[in-house]
Amino acid sequence: MEAAAAAGQSVVKPTLAKGKPSASFRLRNGSLNAVRLRRVFDLFDRNGDGEITVDELAQALDALGLEADRASLAATVGAYVPDGAAGLRFEDFDALHRALGDAFFGSVADDDHHNAGKAEDNDEEMREAFKVFDVDGDGFISAVELQEVLKKLGMPEASSMANVKEMICNVDRDSDGRVDFGEFKCMMQGITVWGA
Template sequence: METKRLSRPSPSFRLRSSSLNAVRLRRVFDLFDHNGDGEITVEELGLALDRLGLGADPTDLRFTVETYIREGRKGLAFEDFEKLHSALGDALFGPVGEEGEDGDGEMEEAFKVFDEDGDGFISEAELQAVLAKLGLVEGRSMACVHEMICSVDRNHDGRVDFNEFKGMMRSISLKSA
């Protein structure tokens, strides 16, 4: 199997808004923790990366991840995962500076992950495709996907535009603060 490598890291890897980044990182951790035991093993991380089409060389992945797994554990606890994410961000983009907390550029990048056809909207089909790629149960039910869209669709057009997405992300940020 051929391993895909990203030619240029996505600027959305680390959002400038620390509260949005913490919420997003926790969600990523929970998605990668396939068996829900509070730890991400190297195997679970490899599986998640493969599902996202970002396969990594298993030896390189094991070497990188195992340095962050605390003694006596089988995988990364959330705090370990945060440290790994921070170290990768620093290596790829340099240390976190004192940039503003605007975050619209990063939010646009996050929006583009869901807006697969680039039309400026997240449709039910696009949301379902992303959820399915992540192996989430919610992606199997169009009714569940429809409910998710309706919960943030303020103008009731059956799809999520960037402003609706941004409002949803900011409300998540405020709830977690």
């Protein structure tokens, strides 16, 4: 936000349409957050040109059931789109994500100061992320639930149940055909190590 303000661009402070955002919006683990943010960017960049336009962003939010007000979205995103660009590049998307996180939750420095060393905070964030996939709330992610979320995100893996089941098998340590929270947590920690 400061960079946009320094460049003389107007910055629209985000507002919440429905309730408070999930704490998993910004994970405190930097490497996990960077990997996740890159994946989100790639999902939103529907045509793969390295930029996310307001239309691409609005379509992705609409697909997730988060009805986007295009005028507000354009005003907020526009402050981060560089002159001459059609949309947000990854660096711009990262800056927007950080600004939104700071606006909703306070700065990362504040978070680190207040929450340093608290494993239960990471656990809570993992639980929030798990709930996104555990659609029926039974404590497990089934192949059908995973496929449903992947479809909403427009991922090609969602077109084949065999691909979805293979994704489940890759993390299903007890071979019950579904992912419990412990397996999900191990998978996410593996991404953290890989992304570090």
